[in-house]
Amino acid sequence: MKTSSLVVIAQNFLQNSVIEQIKPFGNGHINDTYLVSLKNEKEEYILQKINTTIFLDAEGLAKNHLLIQNHLKKEKKGAIELAEIIPDTIGNYIFRTKENEAWRMTSRIKEAYSIDLVEHNWQATEAGRAYGWFINALEGIDTSKLSEAIPNFHKLSFRIDQLNQAIDENRAKRKEDVSDLLDFYKKREKQLVEIEEHVENKEIPIRITHNDTKINNVLFRNTKAAAVIDLDTVGPGIIFYDFGDALRTIANKANEDEKDISLVKINLDAYSNFSKGFLPQVKKVLSAKEKELIHLAPILMTYIMGIRFLADYLNGDIYYKIKYPEHNLVRTKVQMQLISEFEANKNELITIIHQYIHD
Ligand code: ADP
Ligand code: GN1
Ligand code: MG
Numbered sequence: 001m002k003t004s005s006l007v008v009i010a011q012n013f014l015q016n017s018v019i020e021q022i023k024p025f026g027n028g029h030i031n032d033t034y035l036v037s038l039k040n041e042k043e044e045y046i047l048q049k050i051n052t053t054i055f056l057d058a059e060g061l062a063k064n065h066l067l068i069q070n071h072l073k074k075e076k077k078g079a080i081e082l083a084e085i086i087p088d089t090i091g092n093y094i095f096r097t098k099e100n101e102a103w104r105m106t107s108r109i110k111e112a113y114s115i116d117l118v119e120h121n122w123q124a125t126e127a128g129r130a131y132g133w134f135i136n137a138l139e140g141i142d143t144s145k146l147s148e149a150i151p152n153f154h155k156l157s158f159r160i161d162q163l164n165q166a167i168d169e170n171r172a173k174r175k176e177d178v179s180d181l182l183d184f185y186k187k188r189e190k191q192l193v194e195i196e197e198h199v200e201n202k203e204i205p206i207r208i209t210h211n212d213t214k215i216n217n218v219l220f221r222n223t224k225a226a227a228v229i230d231l232d233t234v235g236p237g238i239i240f241y242d243f244g245d246a247l248r249t250i251a252n253k254a255n256e257d258e259k260d261i262s263l264v265k266i267n268l269d270a271y272s273n274f275s276k277g278f279l280p281q282v283k284k285v286l287s288a289k290e291k292e293l294i295h296l297a298p299i300l301m302t303y304i305m306g307i308r309f310l311a312d313y314l315n316g317d318i319y320y321k322i323k324y325p326e327h328n329l330v331r332t333k334v335q336m337q338l339i340s341e342f343e344a345n346k347n348e349l350i351t352i353i354h355q356y357i358h359d
Contacts, residue, residue, distance in 0.1 A: 001032070001049075010036050010047050012088045012095045013105040017041055027116060027216055028230070029320045030054055035108065044108040046083060049101055050094070054319065055232060058102035060147040062093035065106075065231050071141045080133050081227040083107050109227040112219035117255055124250050124270040127218045128277020130225035131210060131242055136281055138208040138234070146208065148235045153211055156193055159304050163311045172316035177329070184336050185307055192300050195293060199238060203289035209237030213246040214256075239282055239290060244297030248305060250274045251298065252338050257331050264334050266341035271298075272352045279356035291357050295350045299342050306335030 006022045018039040025035040025046065032049040050058045065085045072082055083106035088095045095103045118124050152158035167175060167182065198204040210217075211233035219227040249256060251271040254263040286294070312319045313328035322328060342349065 006034060006047070009095065009097065009103050010034075010045070010105070012103075013047070013086050014038070014045065015089050022047065026114065030232075036105075045086065046106045046108050047103065048106075049103055050232075052100075052102050055102075055149055057147065057149070058094045058104070061149055061232050062104060064146055064149070064234060065104075066093065067141065067145055068138070068231055068234055072137050080130050080137075080225060081109055082231070083109055083227065083229055109219045109229070110221075112221045112226045114216040114219055114229075116216050116249075117252075118215060118250050118267060118270045121269050121273040122223055123215075123220065124273035125277040126220065126223070126225035127215060127246060127250060128274040128279075129281070130218045130228050130277075131213050131246055132278040132281030134210055134228045135207065135239065135242060141208055143208060143236065146235055149232055153233060153235075154237060154241045154301070154304060155196070156300065156304055157196060159307055159311075160189060160193070163307045163314075166311040166314035170314065172314060174314055174316075174329075178310060178313070178332075181310055181332060181336060184339075185303065185310070188299075188303060188339070192296070192303055195240070195296065195300060198289050198293070203287060204238050204240070204293070205287060205290075206236050206238060207285075208235065209239065209242045210234055211237050211241055211245075213242045215246070215249040239286070240294060240297035240300060243278060243294060244299070244301030245305075246278070247271060247274055247298040248302045248335075248338065251342075252334070254334065256334055257327060258334055259330055261333055261337050264337040264341065266338070266345055268345065268348065268352075271349060275352055275356050279353065283357045286357060294357070295346070295353050298349075299339055302335045302339050302342065306332050306339065309335065 003022055007019050010019055010022060019036060020039045021037045022034050026033045030051045034047040036045040036047050050061065052058055055061055062085060069082055069084060085093050086105040086107065087093055093104060115123060199206065210228065212230055217228065217230040218225050219229060251267050251274065253265045253267045258264055309320065309328045309332040313332060317328055320328060
């Protein structure tokens with residue numbers, strides 16, 4: 001994108017400021033994110049082009065953001081920040097260009113940074129504290145006012161249907177490369193889909209959850225979690241989604257897209273430290289069924305992401321941003337290996353979790 005047109009777009013939100021620089025920022029897979037700095041002003045801003053093939057209702061996202069922002073202002077303890085959404089000149093929270101692109105601006109969380117890999121135990125504990133705080137803080141929000149950005153987002157049976165469709169269509173003619181992966185995922189399908197039955201019969205309750213708790217959606221300041229960002233998917237969900245998806249990136253010693261699969265190893269210390277930060281905050285609300293099955297949450301979420309990357313590879317890379325043709329294949333292989341690691345350490349992981357959910 002040309003900087004000149006970015007400046008024009010940014011100026012719609014910051015009419016009284018002189019823009020000094022706009023540069024690409026962060027490692028998100030969905031939206032286009034830019035950091036905006038100003039002349040003679042310390043405040044910085046985040047400008048994002050919303051991916052409207054994925055998020056069909058950008059204005060709905062902004063409404064959700066405002067609702068969450070206003071609700072959390074009342075929540076004092078924990079002091080985890082959110083990025084404030086900023087209106088444009090005429091008071092809209094989404095600026096539409098002539099081409100109907102959807103842009104939004106938020107405040108940059110001051111002196112904060114994100115990480116893609118956990119290197120210190122405190123990072124895992126702090127991420128757990130932040131995401132656990134977030135779930136508690138969302139309690140009491142009027143759910144009828146919160147629109148579901150992507151329906152069935154973490155519904156496994158829906159994701160399996162999408163994978164099956166991708167296999168049938170074989171659009172990118174890649175099916176033959178992935179038969180081992182398909183066997184691996186097929187074998188685990190039944191046990192994980194059973195979790196849905198417990199949701200349907202309400203043994204596992206629906207709450208408001210973040211639904212995209214990878215490690216780079218927590219921002220740190222010095223050695224503390226400062227903010228939870230990327231609120232696009234906040235909506236109805238189960239605690240397993242947030243606990244599990246966070247551990248998918250936190251308890252992996254390698255990156256989500258590590259090409260050397262031998263480096264994909266479980267980080268037990270990070271698993272334990274995240275659990276220590278997260279579980280004590282939610283244990284009082286966990287049902288008996290949740291306590292019984294929560295150790296499956298990291299496998300469930302790693303599985304869901306694994307088959308989503310795989311389906312996207314089969315579809316010819318139409319959903320996630322990729323940097324090279326095999327990127328989604330690498331990502332799904334990493335998820336597969338991490339699931340094997342979780343399985344191989346099952347008893348130890350259950351022991352860790354029990355330590356934090358039982359008195
Ligand atoms: P995506 O949906 O594409 O993942 P995010 O909203 O997560 O987009 O933003 C991508 C990255 O940009 C984040 O991982 C983070 O590093 C950075 N970022 C986004 N918003 C902020 C913010 N308000 N303050 C500081 N950094 C941010
Ligand atoms: C996407 O937006 P980002 O990069 O934080 C995806 C998540 C996946 C993640 C995998 C809306 O998250 O569901 O877990 O990539 N978000 C959407 O890295 O699909
Ligand atoms: Mg993100």
